[in-house]
Every structure is written in C-alpha cells, then in structure tokens.
Amino acid sequence: MSVPSKALFSSASAASLQRPPVQHARLSSNFFKYARLFTTASGLAVTCYTLGSLYPPDVATLISPRTAPPPPHPDDPSAIAYVAELEDSLHNLPLLNAHRVQDDADQWYETRPYLNIPEERRVNSLTAGALKGPGKLALPPLVRSRYDHTESWIFLHVGRGLCGHEGVVHGGLLATLLDESLARTALLNLPDKVGVTANLTLNYRAPTRADQFIVIKTRLQDVNGRKVRVTGTIEDMQGVVLVEASALFVQPRYAKLLNSNHIKRMIGAPESQQESLASGNTEPVSATLRCGAHAMNETRT
Numbered sequence: 001m002s003v004p005s006k007a008l009f010s011s012a013s014a015a016s017l018q019r020p021p022v023q024h025a026r027l028s029s030n031f032f033k034y035a036r037l038f039t040t041a042s043g044l045a046v047t048c049y050t051l052g053s054l055y056p057p058d059v060a061t062l063i064s065p066r067t068a069p070p071p072p073h074p075d076d077p078s079a080i081a082y083v084a085e086l087e088d089s090l091h092n093l094p095l096l097n098a099h100r101v102q103d104d105a106d107q108w109y110e111t112r113p114y115l116n117i118p119e120e121r122r123v124n125s126l127t128a129g130a131l132k133g134p135g136k137l138a139l140p141p142l143v144r145s146r147y148d149h150t151e152s153w154i155f156l157h158v159g160r161g162l163c164g165h166e167g168v169v170h171g172g173l174l175a176t177l178l179d180e181s182l183a184r185t186a187l188l189n190l191p192d193k194v195g196v197t198a199n200l201t202l203n204y205r206a207p208t209r210a211d212q213f214i215v216i217k218t219r220l221q222d223v224n225g226r227k228v229r230v231t232g233t234i235e236d237m238q239g240v241v242l243v244e245a246s247a248l249f250v251q252p253r254y255a256k257l258l259n260s261n262h263i264k265r266m267i268g269a270p271e272s273q274q275e276s277l278a279s280g281n282t283e284p285v286s287a288t289l290r291c292g293a294h295a296m297n298e299t300r301t
Helices: 002-054 058-063 077-091 094-100 126-130 171-187 253-257 260-266 273-279
Strands: 108-111 142-146 151-158 196-204 212-224 227-236 241-250 286-288 294-296 298-300
Touching: 077 094, 077 151, 094 142, 094 151, 126 171, 142 171, 151 171, 171 196, 171 212, 171 227, 171 241
Parallel strands: none
Antiparallel strands: 108 142, 108 298, 142 151, 151 212, 196 241, 212 227, 227 241, 286 294
C-alpha cells in the first residue's frame, strides 16, 4: 500500500512542478494580446484625431469652433486684395451665372443699391456703413430683380466678423438683412415708394455659416393700398434654406411729402421701366469700392 501512495505523491509533485511554466506562458500571451489592442486603439485614436482636425465635421465646428483672426483694416493691402478676390468670386458664382442666362433673363435687371447712397448718408447706415468692410459685409449686395418688382435675388457675402456664436452669423444680423431685402420689394410696390416695417416674422431653419456667399430671395405676396406683404428666404449656394421670413410693410400718410424718385435711386430701381426693357445694354457700369476693388453698379439684361 505504501508504494502506490508514494507513486501518487510523486505524480502530484511532478504536476505541481510543471504548472508555473504554463501559467507564465498564459501571462505572456495575455500581455501581448492587450499590448496589441492598446497599440491598435491608440493608432486609431490618433488617426481619427488627425482627420477630425484637418476635416472637422459640421457638428464639431459648432461645438468647438476655431477662432478666426480679426478683420483687417480696410486700407490694408491684404484687405484690398481680399475684397477684389471676393468681387471676382461673386461674378463667378454658378448660381448667379445660371440665373443670368435663364429663359426669362430679359425680364430681370441687376443693380448695386449701396453704391447709390451718398457718402454723407452711407457713414450713418448700419449695413452700408458701420458693417461695411473686410470680414463683415465686404461687398455691396448684388441685386437681380424683376422689372415688375414681384421678385428679387440678392447675392452677398457674410464674413467672420458678423458672428454671434463663433463661426455662425448672428441671427439679429440675418433679421436685418431680410428686413432690408423684403423692404426693397415692398417699397417698389407701394404708391409713393415709402414704407415702414409693421411686422417681421422669422423662422431659423439652419445655422448660417460665416465666410460664405448667401442669396436672399424675396417674393411679393399681396398689395392692398398702402399695405404690402412680402416673403423671403436666405439660402446658401447649394440651395439649403437657412432662414424663412414674411413681413408686412405700410406706407405712412406723410409719404407724399417725400421725394420718391430719390428713394427709388437709393434702392437701385431702374429710372424708367420701358427704357430699361428696350435698352438691351449688357455692359456693367464700373464703380470703385472703398477698398479699391471695382464693383458693377448696374447691369441691364
């Protein structure tokens, strides 16, 4: 009986002596396994971070926007070059050029109303004066309007100096731009070309990114004596609706005392509708911006 007991003891001892190498091999295997997982995860994280930094998604730029440098002084050489480049980009916008050659193009005219504002009045204007310049409203808006004043498309560039949240144009500024754009259509349809905003309703559909061209589209809805209703939208160059608006404009009773012809020149209306339609002139009238760039004052198509 003692022999088997001894043999059993010897077998157990041998097994216990062989266990540590197996456990050591398992530990080594687990170590390399987790090391590979850590290396893979680290590499993936670095890759995602790099791609995200170079090509940040829209949501990321809203949550953690990049700080932009301040707008340069209008007389700085870089500002002059910047405005000239923007003016060139404006006239090469595919949406604008497509609109210029559409089937009913002869029913539209082009104008740059801000260029008609006298300097002594421009300096006290919010959009034509205080907000004018590189990084803000660098270019005077380019307006394409129907001769019957029922519809208009207004192209303009909004810079990084017009933001509320970093990188997103302030909603109050968009309301101002819509108010002025809708008002232009309304004034041209009022008896004495004078009116005030009685009501303005806005619906913000999407953030308006700064440093891009936008188009404001207005459409006449109703004319009832001294009251005019106009609707409009702000869209990007891809046709995404950013803001919707509707407004009621009313002509005050003192309007007959004002010079309506002067107001029509200020908002860029044709001097004579019949003369404009018969003109056939497609050459732009050149004007010089404050920064030295050239802008087209009016083009009849």
